[in-house]
Amino acid sequence: MKQTMKALLVACGALASALGVGAGTTPAQAQGKTITLCWAAWDPANALVELSKDFTAKTGIGMKFEFVPWTNYADRFLNELNSHGSLCDLIIGDSQWIGGAAENGQYVKLNDFFKKEGISMDDYMPATVVGYSEWPKNSPNYWALPAMGDAVGWTYRKDWFARPDVQKDFKAKYGRDLAVPKTLDELRDIAKFFQGREIDGKKVYGASIYTERGSEGITMGVSNYLYDYGFKYQDPNKPYAMDGFVNSPGAVKGLEAYKELYKCCTPPGASNSYMSEGLDAFKSGQVALQMNFFAFFPGLYKDPNVGGDKIGFFVNPAATTQATQLGGQGISVVSYSKNQGEALQYIKWFSGGDVQKKWWALGGYSCAKSVLNDPSFPNSAPFAKEFLQSMGMVVDFWAEPSYAQLLQAEQNRVHDYVVADKGTAQEALDGLVKDWKAIFKEEGKKF
Amino acid sequence: MNDLSALSRIMSEAVPIQPGVTRRIRGLSDKALAWLFITPTIVLLLAINIFPLVWTIYLSFTNYRANRANAPTIWLGTDWYQSILTNPDIWAAMQVTAHFVIWTVLIETVLGFCLAFLIDKKFRGHGMWTTIILLPMMLSPAVVGNFWTFLYQPQIGLFNYVVAFFTGRSASSFQMLGDVTLSPWAIVIVDAWMWTPYVMLICLAGLRSIPDYIYEAAEVDRASKWRQFWSITLPMALPFIMLAVLFRGIENFKMFDMVNLLTGGGPGSTTEVASITLKRAAFESWRTGYSSAFAVILFVTVFGLANIYVKALNRVKSR
Known part of the structure; x- marks a missing residue:
């Protein structure tokens, strides 16, 4: 009996050491503190998990992660914040949430903390500070540290563009060389050229663009066209005055151009596409061009089928002007968290120059000037130069507390026009102005 | 003694139950007992069905927003x-x-x-x-x-x-x-x-x-x-x-x-x-x-x- 017990103890000991229990205890477990970071489930989140191991090693604070797919990301975490939940100690929340989260007391204001720790917003790219940290916009009230810079860009099949037969056909048809498009008209021509074409015996299509209706997809896509044609959210001199800016003749043209691209040059069944559908279409060799966020580009570049030499990247082309939709997020401390001290420690650690450098190296997009303004940065990745260029021309959606309503109105109006063929572009944008005015009126805004 | 004779003996020896005793179990009347049994169900029903319904009806006359619980609630009528x-x-x-x-x-x-x-x-x-x-x-x-x-x-x-x-x-x-x-x-x-x-x-x-x-x-x-x-x-x-x-x-x-x-x-x-x-x-x-x-x-x-x-x-x- 004694021998049996001894054998059992030995076996348990062996199992425990195999599982790393006891002997492998990390400082975090020793200290017994663990904080939870909430974000979307995508490639950069994996990079952050890797990066955060250094934080645990340095501070002894354990990290837990709550990652939710993009389609449920806003629903899940806004519900969490609105119900005063303490699941997340840190949250990498979308840029548009900042107004609501600040006004509803869901994020901790970081001004005093930044001052105490010597963290300066001057060390970050201005567009990211305005987009991810400030509320009200353009005022020195900070609710987040810029964490993940992002913008909409484009990928193309470099290998298809380089084919002599394709080059020859394109030149015969359009009288110019097939090259990276500089304008949205050129982009449309290229997409048209590839639509329905056979490449290696397979039918391919022009472009994958955002058309999703349920969350924010089509708005994030169409904005790239609207901005390029002169769309503005409001009169720069008179806040919330939208007539003639949202529905300007230029904006109407932009919306029509987006619809034209959707109708002529997208794969069948692309009436509800967003990030993952775009990735699927590109990775499966279905499309020549793909609109997507830069965050996905490191993963695409590594893809064995369409990455490496086969893929190229370019910024959103110009029309009458050139701009692109801002993506990305800042990292905030949730005010309902019971571990605010540790969460702030994480933010302090994350703001460090070396950490930011490693963040970029692992596949995250740093917003720190020390990384982006480094002379070696443009050559540090095949899409780095384009990212830098894009971050210099980003525009973001409303970040008002009522952003969700504003977004829903645009989703409905634009999807109705672009996908469901309802009404004209002018009617869609006039309707949007009407909806937005009603929302702001309900909010008590004067315009 | 067979089972039937034993049963008849027990019945004949049984003390007749006084009226009123049947209505009481450890001091509870029939009515109280009935309430005791149905109260959990009624409480549950009120909590998960009736209260939310009444609350929803009340909220439908206000400007309440669940994501701005601290904002003042204004009565909007219909x-x-x-x-x-x-x-x-x-x-x-x-x-x-x-x-x-x-x-x-x-x-x-x-x-x-x-x-x-x-x-x-x-x-x-x-x-x-x-x-x-x-x-x-x-x-x-x-x-x-x-x-x-x-x-x-x-x-x-x-x-x-x-x-x-x-x-x-x-x-x-x-x-x-x-x-x-x-x-x-x-x-x-x-x-x-x-x-x-x-x-x-x-x-x-x-x-x-x-x-x-x-x-x-x-x-x-x-x-x-x-x-x-x-x-x-x-x-x-x-x-x-x-x-x-x-x-x-x-x-x-x-x-x-x-x-x-x-x-x-x-x-x-x-x-x-x-x-x-x-x-x-x-x-x-x-x-x-x-x-x-x-x-x-x-x-x-x-x-x-x-x-x-x-x-x-x-x-x-x-x-």
């Missing part, structure tokens, strides 16, 4: 009700809902009854066929929504290939979920596929409840099969059919999960049924007061229609 009832988008959503409910209930009732009629004939292997027919109903709506999304995919979807095979059209030339004309029918097809077995089950119960002697009497009277169907089968199964219509009608009026997964209400607002509009107002825009008013309107509509229908059902049953 503003939301007026705003909803005069909103063309809401009426459009109600029309989409009506289209969905009418066509699904019609198709499911006709097909469900026909299937029940066939299954009732007890042919060889009918048990296996019954199980196969019931399978869609046993699946989760989330699973059904997802796999029909694949079936409807224009490039790889089986549905498009089957249609292409029979019509000669190219499989990728039409989009069931992305086309304004086809998408309302796409969701009707999926709902009918999933819930026709349910209607079949109820109809089958109705058919099995008809006594054989009625048919035997009809045979003696030389009534044709057609006459038997119209004079015996259909009238006697009618209360069951009406019950199935009621259940499916109420269920589809509230339909959310499957439509949300298949189309999310799109393309445009083509398939945006009332429950999707409600969910978006309540949990995406966080217009709690507004969405409470909308929920009350939907509740009153379903409740009113169901009541009228139940009265008609009772009239049919009493015939």
Whole structure:
């Protein structure tokens, strides 16, 4: 009996050491503190998990992660914040949430903390500070540290563009060389050229663009066209005055151009596409061009089928002007968290120059000037130069507390026009102005 | 001593119970005891049914937003009700809902009854066929929504290939979920596929409840099969059919999960049924007061229609 017990103890000991229990205890477990970071489930989140191991090693604070797919990301975490939940100690929340989260007391204001720790917003790219940290916009009230810079860009099949037969056909048809498009008209021509074409015996299509209706997809896509044609959210001199800016003749043209691209040059069944559908279409060799966020580009570049030499990247082309939709997020401390001290420690650690450098190296997009303004940065990745260029021309959606309503109105109006063929572009944008005015009126805004 | 004599002895020796003692158990009256038993149920009912309903009705008259719990709540009277009832988008959503409910209930009732009629004939292997027919109903709506999304995919979807095979059209030339004309029918097809077995089950119960002697009497009277169907089968199964219509009608009026997964209400607002509009107002825009008013309107509509229908059902049953 004694021998049996001894054998059992030995076996348990062996199992425990195999599982790393006891002997492998990390400082975090020793200290017994663990904080939870909430974000979307995508490639950069994996990079952050890797990066955060250094934080645990340095501070002894354990990290837990709550990652939710993009389609449920806003629903899940806004519900969490609105119900005063303490699941997340840190949250990498979308840029548009900042107004609501600040006004509803869901994020901790970081001004005093930044001052105490010597963290300066001057060390970050201005567009990211305005987009991810400030509320009200353009005022020195900070609710987040810029964490993940992002913008909409484009990928193309470099290998298809380089084919002599394709080059020859394109030149015969359009009288110019097939090259990276500089304008949205050129982009449309290229997409048209590839639509329905056979490449290696397979039918391919022009472009994958955002058309999703349920969350924010089509708005994030169409904005790239609207901005390029002169769309503005409001009169720069008179806040919330939208007539003639949202529905300007230029904006109407932009919306029509987006619809034209959707109708002529997208794969069948692309009436509800967003990030993952775009990735699927590109990775499966279905499309020549793909609109997507830069965050996905490191993963695409590594893809064995369409990455490496086969893929190229370019910024959103110009029309009458050139701009692109801002993506990305800042990292905030949730005010309902019971571990605010540790969460702030994480933010302090994350703001460090070396950490930011490693963040970029692992596949995250740093917003720190020390990384982006480094002379070696443009050559540090095949899409780095384009990212830098894009971050210099980003525009973001409303970040008002009522952003969700504003977004829903645009989703409905634009999807109705672009996908469901309802009404004209002018009617869609006039309707949007009407909806937005009603929302702001309900909010008590004067315009 | 046998058992019977022992029993009679015990009974004769038993002390007669005084009146009033039966009404008391450890000091509790019958009434108190009854309350004791039903109180947990009533408390539960009040907490999870009545209170939310009353609270929703109250919120529907205010500007309350669940994401701004600290903001002052202002009494708006019937503003939301007026705003909803005069909103063309809401009426459009109600029309989409009506289209969905009418066509699904019609198709499911006709097909469900026909299937029940066939299954009732007890042919060889009918048990296996019954199980196969019931399978869609046993699946989760989330699973059904997802796999029909694949079936409807224009490039790889089986549905498009089957249609292409029979019509000669190219499989990728039409989009069931992305086309304004086809998408309302796409969701009707999926709902009918999933819930026709349910209607079949109820109809089958109705058919099995008809006594054989009625048919035997009809045979003696030389009534044709057609006459038997119209004079015996259909009238006697009618209360069951009406019950199935009621259940499916109420269920589809509230339909959310499957439509949300298949189309999310799109393309445009083509398939945006009332429950999707409600969910978006309540949990995406966080217009709690507004969405409470909308929920009350939907509740009153379903409740009113169901009541009228139940009265008609009772009239049919009493015939």
